Amino acid sequence: MIHQFETVIVGSGGSGLYAALEASQRSQTAVLSKLYPIRSHTGAAQGGISAALGNVEEDKPEWHAFDTVKGGDYLVDQQAAKILAEEAIQAVYDLENRGLPFNRTPEGRIDQRRFGGHTCNFGEAPVRRACYAADRTGHMILQTLYQQCIKNDVTFYDEYQVVDLILDDNHCNGVVAVELATGEFHIFAAKAVLIATGGFGRIFKITSNAHANTGDGPAICARRGIPLEDMEFFQFHPTGIEGLGILISEAVRGEGGILRNRDGERFMERYSPTLSDLAPRDIVARSILTEIRAGKGIRGDRKIDDYVHLDATHLGKEVLREKLPDITSFCQTYLGIDPADSPIPVLPTAHYAMGGIPTDAFGRVISDGKGTIVEGLYAAGECACVSVHGANRLGTNSLLDLVVFGRRAGRHIGEYVKELEVPSVSEDAADMAGRWIKQLTDGQTGPHGGNIIEELQTVMMEKVGIYRKGSDMQAAVDQIRKLLERYQQVRVQDTSRAFNTDLLELIEIRNLLDLSLLTAVSALNRQESRGAHSREDFPDRDDDNWLKHTLAYLEGDTVRIEYKMVDTSIWEPKPRTY
Numbered sequence: 085m086i087h088q089f090e091t092v093i094v095g096s097g098g099s100g101l102y103a104a105l106e107a108s109q110r111s112q113t114a115v116l117s118k119l120y121p122i123r124s125h126t127g128a129a130q131g132g133i134s135a136a137l138g139n140v141e142e143d144k145p146e147w148h149a150f151d152t153v154k155g156g157d158y159l160v161d162q163q164a165a166k167i168l169a170e171e172a173i174q175a176v177y178d179l180e181n182r183g184l185p186f187n188r189t190p191e192g193r194i195d196q197r198r199f200g201g202h203t204c205n206f207g208e209a210p211v212r213r214a215c216y217a218a219d220r221t222g223h224m225i226l227q228t229l230y231q232q233c234i235k236n237d238v239t240f241y242d243e244y245q246v247v248d249l250i251l252d253d254n255h256c257n258g259v260v261a262v263e264l265a266t267g268e269f270h271i272f273a274a275k276a277v278l279i280a281t282g283g284f285g286r287i288f289k290i291t292s293n294a295h296a297n298t299g300d301g302p303a304i305c306a307r308r309g310i311p312l313e314d315m316e317f318f319q320f321h322p323t324g325i326e327g328l329g330i331l332i333s334e335a336v337r338g339e340g341g342i343l344r345n346r347d348g349e350r351f352m353e354r355y356s357p358t359l360s361d362l363a364p365r366d367i368v369a370r371s372i373l374t375e376i377r378a379g380k381g382i383r384g385d386r387k388i389d390d391y392v393h394l395d396a397t398h399l400g401k402e403v404l405r406e407k408l409p410d411i412t413s414f415c416q417t418y419l420g421i422d423p424a425d426s427p428i429p430v431l432p433t434a435h436y437a438m439g440g441i442p443t444d445a446f447g448r449v450i451s452d453g454k455g456t457i458v459e460g461l462y463a464a465g466e467c468a469c470v471s472v473h474g475a476n477r478l479g480t481n482s483l484l485d486l487v488v489f490g491r492r493a494g495r496h497i498g499e500y501v502k503e504l505e506v507p508s509v510s511e512d513a514a515d516m517a518g519r520w521i522k523q524l525t526d527g528q529t530g531p532h533g534g535n536i537i538e539e540l541q542t543v544m545m546e547k548v549g550i551y552r553k554g555s556d557m558q559a560a561v562d563q564i565r566k567l568l569e570r571y572q573q574v575r576v577q578d579t580s581r582a583f584n585t586d587l588l589e590l591i592e593i594r595n596l597l598d599l600s601l602l603t604a605v606s607a608l609n610r611q612e613s614r615g616a617h618s619r620e621d622f623p624d625r626d627d628d629n630w631l632k633h634t635l636a637y638l639e640g641d642t643v644r645i646e647y648k649m650v651d652t653s654i655w656e657p658k659p660r661t662y
């Protein structure tokens with residue numbers, strides 16, 4: 085079946101919905117989502133969205149932009165960071181005006197809390213910059229934007245999984261999707277397509293990400309010849325629940341929570357004298373691992389799965405109930421403890437992809453280091469790389485990225501589609517996806533994908549995790565290639581058409597394999613340590629040779645690497661101390 089729209093948005097998280105809201109003011113807009121919109125992962129975001137409102141203490145967009153650049157270990161494109169920090173203020177007030185119920189100060193202003201790496205006066209001391217709705221900020225953003233999209237007549241195709249792009253001569257003409265309820269192909273012809281499919285934390289075994297975070301958008305783009313930028317930079321959040329990876333928001337430390345080792349010591353004071361527990365995430369995650377390796381984890385056995393304590397007992401029941409109610413209930417549900425009485429056992433968890441589909445500041449996808457635009461194709465949110473997070477994202481800057489760049493992309497699309505005709509697209513557009521699905525369902529028996537995904541997540545966790553070494557990463561690349569070979573034999577176990585989640589999961593596994601290969605090869609290639617990419621064999625940052633973005637092109641089971649300049653037009657790179 086062929087559908088025609090002026091604008092098609094793939095993904096209904098915060099970025100997709102904000103883009104849809106803006107695009108729908110000027111064009112007929114459809115949103116396709118493999119999940120029901122309000123189940124999108126943005127709904128899991130807890131701690132806040134940053135903006136230098138200065139509601140509780142002095143703050144400035146310039147400080148915010150600087151923190152973002154320094155937090156990203158100078159791999160951030162600085163004009164993009166400036167846009168992020170400057171447009172943050174209006175973006176947050178827009179959300180407020182659209183109905184988002186932020187927590188308030190006693191005077192009735194939007195309240196703000198501390199978060200890692202956010203400082204006043206270029207690094208002097210922590211500042212309260214994160215606007216929040218208890219520890220349900222993402223949930224509130226999603227609900228607010230969804231209501232507004234419904235009000236503005238956006239058409240939703242829920243439970244449609246996009247499997248391919250229609251790309252012709254560097255011009256995007258639409259997408260191909262499978263309808264979950266029937267198993268039918270649907271072709272969506274469009275003047276403009278925006279990819280907003282979120283993150284891909286599921287390449288790792290222990291992650292804060294939901295099962296649906298399989299990086300479909302970037303993987304589809306990569307298979308269609310679009311490079312992925314800075315894939316080697318994957319953030320491990322310091323505080324996942326030990327053994328499970330479920331996130332305990334940085335907001336706990338923002339409200340005063342303290343990390344302690346087996347001696348009860350507040351060890352972050354040694355690693356970061358100025359910011360301590362609120363140092364950026366890459367630094368805190370590495371510090372936790374260093375404590376564990378030194379036998380100072382809670383068990384003290386130096387094993388990789390030992391953990392430390394996040395102590396919130398001194399915050400009191402009232403603060404926990406009012407400002408961190410979800411965290412309190414996670415601790416009760418998953419650990420059987422009350423954080424007001426007992427410290428929380430935590431360990432770093434794979435959390436956020438800094439890299440992704442390269443875009444300019446209007447969300448237009450670019451296909452090389454010269455900035456060549458792929459006509460009609462946009463990307464926003466966690467799947468995109470604009471690049472405002474560089475080598476390490478600061479907490480609360482992702483929700484901000486969604487609304488600032490989702491909004492900019494939606495507005496640009498509204499103008500872009502004005503003078504164009506909807507392209508004519510034939511049923512043949514689904515041929516490539518059709519051949520792939522036929523192979524997975526062709527009646528021959530074959531293994532299911534379960535073992536492949538487990539082996540993939542384990543090798544990524546063990547060999548491409550927080551601390552990395554060349555020999556480990558080479559072993560990971562070799563194993564991923566073998567898994568890609570084995571993938572050729574996998575077949576669905578369920579051959580029905582309606583609600584065939586078995587088939588859709590096999591498609592997602594392929595996406596995870598391709599993204600893991602791109603991540604591991606990009607990481608092996610970068611011979612330095614920067615932000616979240618920490619190599620034991622190259623422990624220093626090397627600006628002379630590596631102050632550049634990676635562009636990784638997927639070519640079958642090999643990866644070709646090119647580079648793109650970093651915009652350092654405002655601040656000179658400096659050593660990164662906190």
Ligand SMILES: Cc1cc2nc3c(=O)[nH]c(=O)nc-3n(C[C@H](O)[C@H](O)[C@H](O)COP(=O)(O)OP(=O)(O)OC[C@H]3O[C@@H](n4cnc5c(N)ncnc54)[C@H](O)[C@@H]3O)c2cc1C
Pocket residue numbers: 094095096097098099100116117118119120121124125126127128129130131132133221222244245246247280281282283292293294296300301331333435436464465466467479480481482483484486
């Ligand atoms: C537990 C947790 C807490 C967090 N807390 C914060 C925080 O406090 N502050 C902050 O700034 N950041 C936070 N983050 C990060 C932030 O929430 C995410 O980066 C952000 O929400 C991603 O939004 P998105 O719009 O890019 O994608 P998502 O919200 O993940 O949405 C992706 C959408 O794409 C759709 N989709 C995916 N694949 C397909 C496909 N093949 N076909 C059709 N549709 C598809 C999905 O259905 C979904 O609608 C947190 C992350 C986690 C995991």
